[in-house]
Amino acid sequence: AQSVAQPEDQVNVAEGNPLTVKCTYSVSGNPYLFWYVQYPNRGLQFLLKYITGDNLVKGSYGFEAEFNKSQTSFHLKKPSALVSDSALYFCAVRDGNRDDKIIFGKGTRLHILP
Amino acid sequence: SAVISQKPSRDICQRGTSLTIQCQVDSQVTMMFWYRQQPGQSLTLIATANQGSEATYESGFVIDKFPISRPNLTFSTLTVSNMSPEDSSIYLCSVEGGGRYEQYFGPGTRLTVT
Numbered sequence: 001a002q003s004v005a006q007p008e009d010q011v012n013v014a015e016g017n018p019l020t021v022k023c024t025y026s027v028s029g030n031p032y033l034f035w036y037v038q039y040p041n042r043g044l045q046f047l048l049k050y051i052t053g054d055n056l057v058k059g060s061y062g063f064e065a066e067f068n069k070s071q072t073s074f075h076l077k078k079p080s081a082l083v084s085d086s087a088l089y090f091c092a093v094r095d096g097n098r099d100d101k102i103i104f105g106k107g108t109r110l111h112i113l114p
Numbered sequence: 115s116a117v118i119s120q121k122p123s124r125d126i127c128q129r130g131t132s133l134t135i136q137c138q139v140d141s142q143v144t145m146m147f148w149y150r151q152q153p154g155q156s157l158t159l160i161a162t163a164n165q166g167s168e169a170t171y172e173s174g175f176v177i178d179k180f181p182i183s184r185p186n187l188t189f190s191t192l193t194v195s196n197m198s199p200e201d202s203s204i205y206l207c208s209v210e211g212g213g214r215y216e217q218y219f220g221p222g223t224r225l226t227v228t
Contacts, residue, residue, distance in 0.1 A: 034216055043206060044157075044219040046115065051215055088154065094215075101147075102217055106156040 002027040004093045006105035013081045014113050021076040021089050021108050029097025033074040035065055038088040038107075047089075050074060051096070061085070081112045116141050116209050118220035126226045127197055134193045135223045137207030142187035147208040147217065148180070157206065163190050197227045 003026045013019040025031055035047040048059025055067045065076045076089060091105040117140040127133050137146065148160040161182055163169040169182040183191045194201050207220040 032215055036219075041224075043118075043221040044208075046211075046216050046218060049216050090156065101159055101162070104157045107154070109154070 002031075002093050002095050002100065002103050004091050004103055004105040006089075006091055006108045008108050009106075010109045010111065012111045012113060015083055016080050019078050019081045019085070019110065019112070021091075021110060023074045023076065023091030023105060024072050025074060025091070025093040026072065027093055027095045029095045031067075031072075031074075032094040032096045033065070033067060034092040034094070034102065035059065035063070035074075035076050036090045036092065036104075037061075038090065040087075044090065047076070083112045083114050086110055086112045115211065116143065116218045118207055118209060118218060120205075120207055120220040120223050122223060123221065124224040124226075126228060129198055129227060131197055132193055132195045133197065133225060134191050135205055135207075137190045137192070137220055139188045139209055143209040144187070145210050146184065146190045148182065148190075148192045149206040149208060149219075151204045151206060151222070153204065160192070160205075194225065197225075199227045201225065202227045 005024045033050040036044040037047050038044050048057050050057045050067045058064045063078050088107050088109050090107050092102045094102045119138045121136045146163045149157040151157045159172050160175045161169040161171045163182050163184040165184050165187050181193045204222045204224050206222045208217045
């Protein structure tokens with residue numbers, strides 16, 4: 001069975017600094033990996049995905065994520081944080097070898113300090 | 115990406131009553147999903163609804179409590195029956211993307227049971 005872990009409940013970053021939100025996963029087959037963002041009182045918005053190919057994936061709003069197979073990680077990054085990036089971020093995984101559901105992490109709240 | 119709408123956006127209901135949540139998608143989709151999310155928490159999958167077949171429920175969720183309809187490829191409803199305060203949550207509708215990789219989410223229905 002697949003699982004995903006987000007070890008940080010909250011991450012605080014000063015505006016303009018680089019940010020990283022951590023995610024590790026466990027899946028028996030090929031990992032399909034996703035990041036979603038949820039702004040207050042809004043549904044989840046898809047940010048980016050890794051299915052195959054380049055380990056560095058670029059997504060919406062200047063975010064990117066790096067797939068690291070040996071460390072089973074898929075950390076979300078952005079070179080320069082904006083106050084508007086403050087939100088709840090979810091990492092998710094799906095087993096690409098099976099017709100399985102997406103499993104979501106518990107979420108990491110990102111605070112960008114002005 | 116699909117555009118998903120939900121009705122109602124929020125409701126306050128009395129214990130013992132039922133509420134039906136509607137989900138409308140702007141394109142035809144095979145699979146629709148219903149999730150529950152406590153505010154600021156992760157998502158829990160309730161059931162998967164395919165058009166023309168019975169919904170598949172996850173462990174801990176039963177059809178008598180959460181009956182689902184899927185009359186066509188663009189619409190689904192979730193009913194929360196015989197509500198108790200423990201049912202207070204955000205209910206999210208979701209559909210698969212065209213490539214059967216990522217999922218897209220509606221804005222959610224915030225339910226409060228008193």
